[in-house]
Amino acid sequence: MAADRDVSLSGGTDHMELLKDWRLDDRVKSFLCNSRIYKYISELDAVRVDTKLVSFLCNSYEDGHFHIGNHRLYLGLQDIFYLTGLPIDGKPVISNSQDIDGLCERLLGRIPPKKNVVKSGYVGLKWLKEEFEEVNVPADSPDIHRYVRAYLLFVLGCVVFPGLPRHQVPGDYLHLFDDLSAIDDFAWGSAMLAHLHVALKRVRDKNSKGKNLSASCFILQIFALEHLPKLVTSYFGGDFELPKAIPLAGGWSKLLARYSRNNNKKFNMAEADEISLTPYNRVLISDPNFLDQFKLCGGRFYSICLDRIWFYSYEDCADQLGLPPVDNPLPKMDVGTLPKCRKGEQRDWEKYYEGYVAHWNDRQSTCVDLSLPAIVEDEMEFMPSPGIFTGVSPSSALVADGADQPLQEHTTEMPSPVIEEGPSLPSSHILPGGDSVLAVDQPPQKYQTKRRLRKWCRKKYYTFMVKPKRSRHPVLNLFL
Template sequence: MGSTVDPGPIDKSVLYDQENHISSAIWEGQERSVLRCHEHTSMLEQWKLTPKQIELVEKAGFGYFRMIPTISLDNALISALVERWRRETNSFHLAVGEMTITLEDVALILGLPIDGKPVLGVTRPPGNMCENLLGEVPGDLTGGMLKLTWLKERFSTCPEDAPINEIERHTRAYLLYLVGCTIFSTTTGNKVSVMYLPLFKNFDEAGKFAWGAAALAFLYRSLGNASLKSQSTISGSLTLLQCWSYYRLNVGNPKFNKEPNDDFFPFALRWKGRATGPRSNSNIGTYRKALDSLQPSDVNWLPYKDLSFSPNLDDFSESLILQTSKTVLICFDKAERHLPDRCLRQFGMLQPIPKDVQQWERKIKWSNNGVDVTKQTNLQLKGKNQAELKEWIDRRLHIITDEENVDESMYMEWYERITRRFVGRPESLESEFQRIVTAMREIADIADSLSNGVMGFQDKQSLDEIKNTALNSLMDVVEDSKRSRRKIATKRKRDDDPSPNISKEVMLDVWMH
């Protein structure tokens, strides 16, 4: 079957970069190992903030974000999601259609502001920025990158009675460390770019930036890079990516030791203190197969609808109008498209065929003319980038609204032509059947090995129930596979791999022998 199935896209007008995508290599048998995930949050709890520091962090827009604990990353799940990410559309191409991480997800999961000034700034000599805003310069400051370990060693504990300028320096160091190990983490190791430091010069001004929009732009770029067959690492807010998957998809979700209280914000806190759950034995192949065969019932289109929270979040509520803004997201030199029109079911709308995506200028070129970073209106953007900045400024003019008379069957018919249907090669029914039979035999052998003269009637009866349950599970799997194969055969008007007519009697014979 694998040699005759066309994984797509049939129509290459949307996924024009398929040959460079990791799914092309996987289809040809060139597996890559699980991605190395760069998020360095394990040491964040070692920072001890004074009440005054917490006040400044809240002013800067990170009051809720700082409360998110370290969440253990499932590298295999992240790697499988990356295989479904397409930088042509900034969305996941799944069996049910396109889905993406939206501004709404960022605001509610991370508690970061998604409205405000674009995260742009000036570039000055790194040493000068450190001297002016931190009070000292590290000895190994190279390439504008500063070691996170140096920040922690020098600034993780601020004296309660420190003068205000010293408190501000410690707080700037904390904020630089915070963004450097989370939303702006890089694949260069345990380092952060000094270019973010001037954004924290004035804490009130820092609170006016759209940090959430910048975090999403950074993550989009990281996902796009990691989806290329040449890459082996990923950075950015992987906590956001993983929690998004937990909320949206029934794939690899951990179980709770106890159900969390609904009174929490940001929503990433829902996964604090969770049990290890089913993901402990999962690998990328398992996740890949689950995503390849994803059904609408496996998707929670509106995961936040019934969640409540008590804090006064008027600013967040007002900014959520931007969740359907078709706009550009900016993070310094990165410009990425936010395309909610391709994923309207995530907002409770019907999904029509979206308009074509034009390739966009992903790199912003700008000059600062020596002005202060907080004076955003004075930044001079060059050439086409003026349009990108204007698009963000006009973000409220590009809100997508619900359309009438939408036929989603037309969308799915179009989508199946333009998408990549499979990442891994589909397994034939015969192969799947033989593999499951082998596993079931092992269960039976284990059960038989437990049978002995000492075992009582009830124990023997329990073992017989185990065998019967295994056999019934086997029957269900085969019947599901046969139905799936018939559906594909009907749709493609031919039967590439006829499903074997396996009777229960034959299965029993295989089972017993």
């Protein structure tokens, strides 16, 4: 294994914060609300990436795998599928444009300035925000499409494909948004896989001068959280619930944002001795279309993200897919001799992609049978019935009378609430009860002070109350 290198993270939280600073107009949102890209980014919170953890992953990367202790982990399509919910099957994310200025003028109506743009063909993220954040056209105007395309290009550069130069995005992505009704027709998830692996390979390449990880560091962090159980316990202690809905990245970002204020612990290499190969069994899938996408995880093909191309094979992550290990993996597919491009010349993308696209178009024939995840027809069956109080975990609660005895998980029938008149407290106030909440009746008017209100609650719900840890919320603390 190559020696460890000091890694700089260009795909860090500054990109996510920049995305949250964009105040998305409702007219633009109406075009994107049903797209997979918007569902992915709309759930994200700006969190601080654990640089020590991501640097550890970079330095443990070798031959396409993360070598952690005596284990090997592979960042595969199933990880991208569950974490982001982006399509992994569809049209390849390739470039076919050489005149970026002409493309921007046609699809955005403006030519981006060359000032502060390091590489030719790139568009500044800050310029996109300044020019297109405020929408000045009616919702039924064709010009609204320019604002939608600008926001999508901004999203790709911030979260999906962040990289170098910082705060800039290749203008080649713009032609993919020519038809806004076909946003989900492209394999954004497979492109992200190629983008991540090529970035990791460049960091570890001893002949490469770059030590900067130009990819989504947040995805690498939550990939580690999914596969390293001890790391999750170190981050959140014992009082947390793992996200179960796709995209998992949204739930993880909220967890990290919630606990980062009170938890300053950082990654310890000693916490990486236990590996979970199949952590996604808990995930609830309600959309049958996800299964058609998931089948591609059992294939062998080249995933493409502009000039970043990565050969994906299910054989590298067979144990993570629940398949028997492959002793003699097949060699990579031959794509022939790639056309060379001299410095300063425009690459002939059609000839460059010819072999890769041919294998991509034949990707379905390379897929093996996988054990597909189950479809949940009605997620409400996992919700507790009305009027039932679900007990909290034994390690996080005590019974209300103060006895230091652990409370076992149980269900207790709640009495029918009696609403008493009183204008002071709305009936929407809640009483914490561990993992669930307890509805509080309207108190009489004489119970207005904090002390009397607490006394009334304890008297009325004495046998059903559970005393959790004190909350920072001033209203909830009234009942503790």
